[in-house]
């Protein structure tokens with residue numbers, strides 16, 4: 001437990017340093033702790049350090065853990081690939097979905113949220129140009145944004161990027177700058193009411209944290225940097 005708390009403290013300090021180094025407003029980068037393949041106990045230790053935002057990739061796994069943490073006011077973020085037959089459970093049990101990349105998924109999530117608090121949504125964009133990766137093609141992004149922003153039970157918050165792992169600050173920045181440009185190009189739409197919550201650029205993991213903050217990330221998703229390498 002002491003170890004998890006210490007690593008969270010270290011990541012927080014690092015984030016504060018990076019905010020200062022890259023002229024970002026203090027506290028402008030939110031820490032999402034990625035708890036996939038971590039136990040209920042490990043998550044509890046993280047909450048002792050004051051973490052409330054947790055990210056999970058796999059629905060079944062999340063369901064094995066969330067019920068045991070219901071006594072805590074946690075905010076659950078779904079960050080894995082979304083299958084259309086899983087939208088109901090995602091809408092019911094998560095506050096955020098970071099990985100929406102198709103209208104069909106967005107429409108299903110929207111329907112499942114009727115009469116419930118709105119679901120915060122980021123559109124996952126494919127910036128690494130890799131054919132196999134999930135995420136929407138940047139060319140199709142403006143249209144998807146317009147469509148998703150008109151769905152009444154979703155709150156469109158911004159973009160999510162998960163570039164292919166790369167070594168080196170400048171290579172990492174190339175991808176992240178592309179995401180940032182897309183994020184900013186879409187921001188003028190935020191003058192419209194449907195777009196008023198456009199405030200989140202979800203990018204950066206343990207491996208490319210610094211580049212992400214340098215390039216304007218507002219939410220970093222950190223797993224191994226806090227818990228150590230994941231059990232297989």
Ligand SMILES: *Cc1c(COP(=O)(O)O)cnc(C)c1O
Pocket residue numbers: 034036057079080162204205206207221222223224225
């Ligand atoms: C696993 C995962 C992360 C965290 O990666 P780490 O290298 O463990 O920090 C972030 N985002 C997504 C979408 C992930 O699946």
